[in-house]
Amino acid sequence: MKRAGVDVFEEMLRGIPEDQRRIASRMQYEIDRCFYHYGEQFRYPREGVMRRSLRAVVRSLRATIAASRRRRACGDGLRRILSTAYCEGGGYHLLDDYLRLAGFHAVAPVWEPSWHRQIVSVNGLFRVVRKLQNMLERGSAADMLSAPTFTLAGRLDSLLEDLIREHRLHGLLVASDMPFFERSAIEAFRRAERPTVLFLHGLPGRYAPPDDDRTDFLVVWGEKIRDLYISAGFDGSKIRVSGNPMLNHKPPAVLRCSTDDVLVLTKAMSGAQNSDRIRIPDRTRCVVYLLMVQRVLQRRGVRGARLRVHPSENPRWYERMIGTGFYSVDCAPLELSLRRATIVIGPASTVFLHSLWRGVTYVVFEPTYQGEDFFSMVPPAPFDGSDARVPVAHTEEELERLLREQPKTDPSILSEYVRIPFDISFMKDIVP
Structure with a gap:
């Protein structure tokens, strides 16, 4: 889908072979950041990414060591799912606890390590991921659209297929469907005929495909959010309503309202x-x-x-x-x-x-x-x-x-945007 307006991304793709365009399309978010994510206004501007990348490496290593020391046992009957999803305000572990109750064991990919999840990998995956991360975080747009990057991305596709097969992953949960690694994983699980699910972690700032529409299923907090997605052209049959475990109680009837603080x-x-x-x-x-x-x-x-x-x-x-x-x-x-x-x-x-x-x-x-x-x-x-x-x-x-x-604000509107109680029992049906 081409974007309306003068698009530098589309201009840079001109002349690139079709097989490479397919890979390049997954980098749209990162290439956009080369041109728009700069300046002191941002907490981590792209020109300061070298220092952040070092922290990311340390974080990855520490999380890997921690996970290897205290892996959460999968348990009999629990289905493994690869997950970068989380509960807004409650982190990874809160969602994982509910997933276990629904019969699932969430594991983390090497590009999104977690202190609370077992990290799964296959031989060679971590090295390829680190090289791609360095390119996507430090490289220029031209670097991203170079032959070495396309070669690494092709290798990533093969390794993701190995990951799904060797670790018997039943499905994929993501917090966003825009970044490169998430889009690569979505395509890999689709090739393996395994379901993919996008768990929203907040109120949408817009309702506009193809964003939020790349996975097989979309999980939102409330019925009204589902209706707004449907009005924007999304397929209602793929949307599920979960609620939010951090907002899992009745809100107060009386609101404070003064300019004291x-x-x-x-x-x-x-x-x-x-x-x-x-x-x-x-x-x-x-x-x-x-x-x-x-x-x-x-x-x-x-x-x-x-x-x-x-x-x-x-x-x-x-x-x-x-x-x-x-x-x-x-x-x-x-x-x-x-x-x-x-x-x-x-x-x-x-x-x-x-x-x-x-x-x-x-x-x-x-x-x-x-x-x-x-x-x-x-x-x-x-x-x-x-x-x-x-x-x-x-x-x-x-x-x-x-x-x-x-x-x-009339409190009656809240029940339309957040279902109570939080319930993801539908996961048993969409991730067999």
């Missing part, structure tokens, strides 16, 4: 393109968003607020760009941060759910121009103002009115 979330910019359309982001709008919120709060008599950045962002960059006179960076665990907050202001975010579940009002602020947000995206429901149960502000004036009138 304001928590503001950043409007984060992506470091890669989506697969449906080229969008050229302007990072200054990350700052503009916060200045708009600051002006409104100051008009309401608020002297300062806590600022929580997206995990992909560098909080020091924000401090240098906007100073520390009004905002103070909050790096506490999310649960502790929400526990002390009396109101949260932010864009479309999974924190919307966590905030309401912890009894604090979340005010949605999504400045839009001609129906699109600061980064040329259409805010998804319920952040687009289409549901009267969720108050949404699109301008400073609307945000000030919401803070003055203090309308609260």
Whole structure:
């Protein structure tokens, strides 16, 4: 599927043989990062990846050693599945515990080692993975589209088939279907006629195939999320609803709502393109968003607020760009941060759910121009103002009115976005 707009990725693929184009298509996410994921704004910008790669090697080795010392026994009757999936806020081990109850033993691939999972490999796989990781993390776009990289990718395909066969893997679970290794594994399991499953770990920021549509099955938190995917053209028969074990209880009926302790979330910019359309982001709008919120709060008599950045962002960059006179960076665990907050202001975010579940009002602020947000995206429901149960502000004036009138989100909407109780018993049917 070609993306709308001028696409450097498509231009670089011109003249490449068809068999190599098939491999190159899996690198779209990483090649995009060469052109878009740079600068101090990001926590790990691509130009600083050499130091991060060293940490990744150490992490891989330490996790491998730890796993070899305390492997979790597979047990009789449990089916092995290769997994990079996790529960948002609960890590790998929480999902794995539920998988064991459903009859599965999750094991980790060498490109995504885990302290809590047995790591499986075959002879030669770790070496090939490390070479490809170095190329994808440090190399240029031209390096990625070179003959040596295509040779390594072909070798990876063969080794993944060996991995599936030797370790008797029944299926694949992934947290994303965009990165190279996940896409390679999805294709390998498909060739082996083994099911693949994408476990979403948050509220989608968009509903646009082919992203989230490359696996055989898609697992989402709630019925409303499934309906939104179907409305976007996804096949409803492949979507399953699980809930979220971190939000596995009834939310409070009364929400805190005052400006005594304001928590503001950043409007984060992506470091890669989506697969449906080229969008050229302007990072200054990350700052503009916060200045708009600051002006409104100051008009309401608020002297300062806590600022929580997206995990992909560098909080020091924000401090240098906007100073520390009004905002103070909050790096506490999310649960502790929400526990002390009396109101949260932010864009479309999974924190919307966590905030309401912890009894604090979340005010949605999504400045839009001609129906699109600061980064040329259409805010998804319920952040687009289409549901009267969720108050949404699109301008400073609307945000000030919401803070003055203090309308609260209707709690009835939460059961539509998160099923209770958490249940993945359907895994027995889709991964035989």
